Amino acid sequence: MIRRPPRSTPSNSSAASDVYKRQHQDNLIIEGHYADVVPDHLTSVFIILRTEPHILEKRLKEKKFSPSKILENIQSEILGACTSAALETHEREKIYEVDTSNSPVDETIKTIQFLIERKPPTNIGKINWMRKLEESNELLRYFP
Numbered sequence: 137m138i139r140r141p142p143r144s145t146p147s148n149s150s151a152a153s154d155v156y157k158r159q160h161q162d163n164l165i166i167e168g169h170y171a172d173v174v175p176d177h178l179t180s181v182f183i184i185l186r187t188e189p190h191i192l193e194k195r196l197k198e199k200k201f202s203p204s205k206i207l208e209n210i211q212s213e214i215l216g217a218c219t220s221a222a223l224e225t226h227e228r229e230k231i232y233e234v235d236t237s238n239s240p241v242d243e244t245i246k247t248i249q250f251l252i253e254r255k256p257p258t259n260i261g262k263i264n265w266m267r268k269l270e271e272s273n274e275l276l277r278y279f280p
Contacts, residue, residue: 169218169221171218171221171222171225171226172225176226179226179230180255181230181232181252182222182226182230182231183231183232183233183248183251183252184218184219184222184231184233185233185234185236185244186216186218186233186234186235186236186237186263186265187213187235187236187237188235188237188238188265188268189210189213189265189278191237192209192210192213193206196209196210207278210278211278213265214265214266214269214275214278214279215266216263216264216265216266219231219233219260223260228258228260229258231258231260232259233260233262233263234247235263
């Protein structure tokens with residue numbers, strides 16, 4: 137399963153859709169916010185696409201999101217809401233986070249394919265926007 141915050145990809149073509157087109161028919165990729173709906177026993181890999189808050193903010197502004205919706209999405213990304221939801225219903229070993237902030241779609245696709253095929257040890261916790269924003273004294277900008 138691939139899970140990403142809404143509209144986190146820079147274009148209309150999503151990495152998840154592109155991966156789906158390239159996968160063998162025995163694989164099913166579900167894209168969206170379904171962590172609490174799809175039972176764990178039906179998933180072999182759970183991938184969460186993450187985006188650095190400043191970049192997510194720029195993308196959402198370009199898509200004409202309202203200021204309140206932008207803030208809501210950024211706060212969810214900073215708090216790792218998608219990862220938290222996944223951890224509530226899926227085995228930690230199945231869950232991966234992929235930073236899409238500066239990666240072209242083709243690179244993201246390759247990363248996703250690697251995770252699906254190889255299932256390396258989980259990388260949960262390596263992406264920590266809260267720590268990064270706190271270190272740069274920008275955290276309060278998103279939590280007024």
